[in-house]
Amino acid sequence: MSEQFDVIVIGGGTAGLVTASGCARLGRRVAMIEREKLGGDCLWTGCVPTKALLATAKLVAQMRHADRYGLLPHAPEISPRAVMESMRAQRRAIEHHDDPEKFRKLGIDVIEGEAKLVSRSEVEVGGRRLIAKDIVLATGARTNVPPVAGLKENGFLDHVSFLAQDSFPASLVILGGGYIGIEFAQIFRRFGSRVVVVEMLDEIINREDHDVIARVRQLLVDEGIELRTGWAAKAVRRENGKKIVRIENKIGETEEIDVDEVFVASGRRGNSENLGLEQLGVRVEKSFVTVDKYLSTSVPRIWACGDIHGGLQFTHVAAYEAVKLVRNMLFPGRSAVNYSDIPWALFTDPEVGHIGMTESEARAAHDNVKTYMVEMAEVDRAVVDRTPAGFIKFVCDTKGRILGAHALCANASTLIAEVVLARKKGMKIGDLAQRISPYPSLADATQKVASLYYQDLGSSWLGAIGKRIAAWSQ
Secondary structure (H helix, E strand, O other), rough: OEEEEEEEEEEEOHHHHHHHHHHHHHHOOOEEEOOOOOOOHHHOOOOOOOHHHHHHHEEEEEEHHHHHHOOOOOOOOOOHHHHHHHHHHHHHHHHHHHHHHHHOOOOOOOEOOOOEEEEOOOEEEOOEEEEEEEEEOOEEEEEOOOOEEOOHHOOOEEEHHOOOOOOOOOOEEEEEEOOOHHHHHHHHHOOOOEEEEOOOOOOOOOOOOHHHHHHHHHHHHHOEEEEEEEEEEEEEEEEEEEEEEEEEEEEOOOOEEEEEEEEEEEEEEEEEOOHHHHHHHOOEEEEOOOOOOOOOOOOOOOEEOOOHHHHOOOOOHHHHHHHHHHHHHHHOOOHHHHHHOOOOOOOOOOEEEEEEEOHHHHHHHOOEEEEEEEEHHHOHHHHOOOOOOOOEEEOOOOOEEEEEEEEEEEEHHHHHHHHHHHHHHEEEEHHHHHOOOOOOOOOOOHHHHHHHHHHHHHHHHHHHHHHHHHHHOO
């Protein structure tokens, strides 16, 4: 016997939870299906536990360099089990936000099990058949294991399997120099591991501004992390209790690196298998569900949001998309997703905050691009906090419109929010120069950068006057 709902949501991560709760609060009857635990990758194996580990790793670094604060430096004794248990304690303190009972109280039928679409409007799960006008795919993504000979046979770690154990490898190769790989590289290194990052592209974190990339690279190298960009892993074998990783560069040169473990962070793939999508004509490309700008799939009334469609894979993006999806699904008209004002961060120490275009992207799209940058060593609060590393950089057009902003500094993920709001409200860089922040604060940095715009404007004005005077005198 079939059960009738208004909306069926498949997946209980951020995208699914926001979609389901939004629909339920609007009076719709909702079923949400999750095969594991509510909360998804972010709560259990992503944002929450990794940031807890980063906090510990940051404290370890501060202890080792306590002389910066007028204290005796101290090399802390690191107990991997204690570190991992502390991380799990913080996760337990947060997990109640995604308690199934919380969503059942909203009227959502939370169902545990594997879902499969059997028609455009029907889903089977655990012997039950559910029917709804709208079906939402929010099944997320997972590590994409690269086709490296011997990798699967000889075993590897990824962020999921590592977070379930209580030990740190003495040495490891990290496959992938993106956000996951670089964050874990610093974590492992600060906990005492020898770390080699192998990235097949020419640069790490290649979506960042070139100044950010160069500075992050130097920070990591200074901590003792080996970065092998332009190299790809080709094979893994075991020998004398070690894993031997053979890498190759673009001109065919090969090297071998012997380590205790291989950590895979070389990309993601969508959880689109065994859902019955192909039989219904839902278009899937390279494991990711294809969506339009309204988050609709190729089949009407079947939607997708979050990591499953392969866009910007961040928790805050999944939540944003879910809100858009609820609006498009339940109300007349359509509202397109707009990623131009979506920020993101790299949670190294110091952090990276990003909004809008890089300098290279801006110069490719605009004429006469202006850049303004202030080193954190010139910001008083950063100096007294002993966090002078990094900078804040604005990329603007000649009218002062903020095309992009990039922060490499302590609390960059928070500082970038001010620029996000400025862009959304149509404010120009000159408007930021006129705002007042408490002194001393890291927020002084954005004001200092913005003030450079007026200095540049003044120099240009004086230069123009000088040219006119020179012309008149001739």
